[in-house]
Amino acid sequence: MGTAQKQFNVGGMSCSFCAESIEKAYRRTDGVTDVDVSLAHEEVLVQYDDDRIGEVEVKDTLRDLGYTIRDPDKEKQYEDQQAELADGKRRLVLAGSASIVVAALMAWMVFVMGRFESESPVMDLATLALALGTMFGPGRYIKKKAYQSLRRGIFNQHVLLEAGAFAGLLGGFLGLSVFPGFPTVHFFAVSVFITTYHILSEYTSLIVRTRASQAVQSLLDLRPDTARRVTDDGVEEVPVDDLKVGDRVRVKPGENVPVDGEVVDGKSTVDESVATGESIPEEKSAGDEVIGGSVNETGTLLVEVTATGEDAFLNQVAHEIEEARAMKPGIIQLADRVLRYFVPTVLTIAALSFAFWVVAPLAWGAGPNVQRGAFAALAVLVLGYPCALGMATPLALIRGGGKAANRGILMRSGDAFQISPDVDHIILDKTGTITVGKPAVSEVVAFDGEEDNVLAMAASAEAFSEHPLADAILDRADGQGVEYVDPESFDSVTGKGVRATVAGEDVLVGKPGWLTNEGVDLSWAGDEVERLQHRGLTISGVVRGNDLVGLIGIGDEIKDDAAAAVQRMKDAGIAPVMITGDNERTARAVAEEVGIDRVMADVLPDEKRREVGRMQDEGHRLAMVGDGINDAPALTQADIGIAIGAGTDIAIESADVVLMGDRLGGVMDAYEIGEESYRKTRQNLLTAFTFNGVGVTAATTGLVHPVFAMVAMVLSVSAVLANNFAGQLVSGEGVNTDFTVESGDAGGIAEEGTAAD
Structure with missing residues (x-):
């Protein structure tokens, strides 16, 4: 017995005030010795x-809070x-x-x-x-x-809401019986x-998080959870979790390697970019190691399991992700920074007014x-409830999320909006x-x-x-329209090249070292x-x-817009x-071509995450962009993780933003979009806080009629709505709340519905 650790996926968190309440x-x-709460991923690590x-009491604390x-x-x-939902x-x-x-x-x-x-x-009774x-x-x-928060001495938005709601009830009862x-x-x-406004907020x-999750769900291509285990009695299909060290599994072309292991029979090329980032596949034959999650491309392999459970590569990556998620720097949303001081201030002013x-x-x-003191205190609590404040951030998120969706971008968390203006790398x-x-x-x-003659000879071989x-x-x-023929004879030399007879002539195509040996x-x-x-190309001699x-020279082709995107980063003051x-060598060659000055190469997945953490410790705000399993821990650790939608499911799940193409x-x-949405959030909050601030100040006189409090609440919300969608409605842009992926189109989003159009 001693220190234990449990991680929970939590439902019902709506803002970082919720996260703070859970922590408190x-x-x-x-x-309880330590706790980390991630609002973006809706997780709590205790x-x-x-x-x-005990574990039951730990869970009950969450449930008691609602x-x-x-x-x-x-x-x-x-x-x-x-x-x-x-x-x-x-x-x-x-x-x-x-x-x-x-x-x-009332009307x-x-x-x-x-x-x-x-x-x-x-x-009155109705x-x-x-x-x-x-x-x-x-x-x-x-x-x-609210009750569970108060019981623990926590003052949050739920407490303030109920203070306002019960103040309304008390005022009504006073009118019925006393005054x-x-x-x-x-x-x-x-x-x-105010209860309705809070539920709406x-x-x-919830729409922002759930609808984005639905779109991400349609992107995920989870690896098969079974493997073909080879025994003395034949081949049987078993759950991957049932495999033990020493078992042998057969992996066919095009399949994911289910576990870490060693090849005991067969030859193939294996794409191990999930671990190494290398786009050029590795030749594998008897005695070579393979990594779980890599892709077997050409031949059939018989693999002996060498690692399972926590020792397996994918599980190690998963552990890195969990650790990174738990230790990721916390972000307090702008609205919640305001509410942190606003809530106790309003309660204090109400008491002082009375x-x-x-x-x-x-x-x-x-x-x-x-009577006037009661009227003043009740009016302060009524006007003090931040209806518009509570809606300011979600409305900006919906607006920004809809705009992003129209460009094939999924903004999965509020952090993507909150932190964007501060990103410097x-x-x-x-x-x-x-x-x-x-x-x-x-x-x-x-x-x-x-050149076409060389290409035709190589293609024929x-x-x-x-x-x-x-x-x-x-x-x-094929792209250049070069004609080639089938060889009369063909022999593949694993890991080196090919021998062929083309139009009666002997032709070799392969690595320079192998050709020299020949x-x-x-x-x-x-x-x-x-x-x-020097250009970082893999060379085949003909x-x-x-x-x-x-x-x-064969290499990984640079995306058409890569150099332009890097220049946009520099123009925005981002390194x-x-x-x-x-x-x-390869990394430097690519970096020079697109205009990147700083390069870190030969970096393993856990090292990527440590590098990101080190830069955060230096005070930098970071966005990390990746597409592979090896990027997932760093994507989670970064202030904003951005996954390429054509990448792996683990990378997508680890990210705050998903680029659908x-x-x-x-x-x-x-x-x-994040920067614009954050600016819009600040405008919304200023508008809302102005109404609340003026309203609370006026309410202390005890002369503010509740009907004017209602008008002020309606005006504040209307002003936030008008500011949030100003320009967007004029330009005809929709505000998406429902996103789905078009079948067969990785670059676009289909709109299921719109809200606030």
Whole structure:
């Protein structure tokens, strides 16, 4: 027994105030030694002394606060999210309906009957019923959160909401029984409206997270969870988790290698870019090691399992991701920084307002004005509830998220908006991010005749090969319209090249070292070989008879917009940095071509994450862009993780932003949208805070009628709405809340629906 650690996926968190409340609750729980809360990933990591507190009590703390613990199974988590969205919609419909009815009653009373007070017990009681029904019906969960927060001495937005809602109830009851002339209906209406506004605010936040998760879900291509285990009795299909060290599994062409192991039979090329970042596949034969998650491309392999469980590569990466997520620097949203001080300030002002009107009149010889003091305190709590403040950030997120979706970008978390203005470095993976991630012919050098002749000879020799480098040569020949023929004979030399007979002539295509061993003189072409190697290209020499007739340089092609995207980063004052598992020579060559000055090469997945953490420790705000499993820990650690949508599922799940296509320019599009949305958030908050600040100040006089409080609340929300969508509606842009991926189109988003259009 001793220190234990548990990680939970949590439902019901809507803002970083929620995250702060959870942290405070755990830090005040006896036996808990440390806690980390990630709002972006909706996770809580708790370390505790299991001699003093058990796992059940640890879970109960979360549940007592009003949050749910989701099933660790991914499919169940997805179902839980859908259930939360349905519950949120149901609450909003019920509370919204009550608000509409109350608004209609107030309008009838003011505009038809011509008075502020109903003077009708039936109307008073009807409004009371609607207030109680809203507060203890769809708003009941808020009371649970507020009670549990207060019980632990935590003052948050739930506490302030309930203070305002119960103030409305109290004001209404005072009007019914103690102070004739009190605006009973309007006070009861307050309870309905602020509860509804809060439910609306939380629902909009939930839409942002859940709809983005739905789109991401459609991108995920999870690896098969079974493997073909070879036994003395034959081949059986078993869950990967059931494999043990020493078991043998068969891996066919095109399949993922299910586990870490050693090849005992067969020859193939294996794409290990998930671990190394190298786009050129490795030749594998008996005695070579393979990594779980890599892709077997050409031949069938028999692999003996060498590592399972925590020792396996993918599990080590998963552990790195969890650790990075738990230790990621916390972000307090701008609205929550305001609310942190706003909540206790409003409660204090309400108490002081009541005390002032009870005590101050004694100074000028009058009696305590309890009625005015009560009116002032209640009005402060009513006007102090930050309806518009609560909506300011979610509305900006929806606006920015919809704009991003129209450009094929998914903004998965509020951090992507909050941090964008502060980003000073963007760290870029190489393979699949700056480059296409697929071998292609970059240059053909002809020593004997035309370039097309060299390409035709190489393509003819490689026509029967299944090697990715052969595919690159054939693609280049097809692209240039070069005609080639099938060889009369063909022999592949694993890891070296091919021998073939083409039109009656012996042809060799392969690595320079192998050609030299075959007796071909390459010394006179040394300068060209060195030049191509300096460019970071893999070289295949083309030999006819015993003479070198040309060289073919094959590399990972740089994306068309990579250089322009890097220049946009520099123009915005952001320093681009390349970090890659590729070798130094290749990395430098690519960096020079796109204009990146700082390069970190030969970096393993855990080292990538450490480099990101080191730069954060230096005070930098970082965005990390990647597409592979080897990028996932660094994507999680970075302040903003940006995944290329054509990449691996683990990278996508680890990111705050997902680019649905493979265009690198989307990185700066996301940055600019995030920066704009953050600016819009600040404007929204200033607008909302102005209304709240002026309203609270006026309310301390005890002369503010609740109907004017209602008008102020409506005006503040309307002003935020108008500011949030100003320009967007004029330009005709939609505000997406529902995103789905077009079938077969990695670069676009189909709109299922729009909101606030």
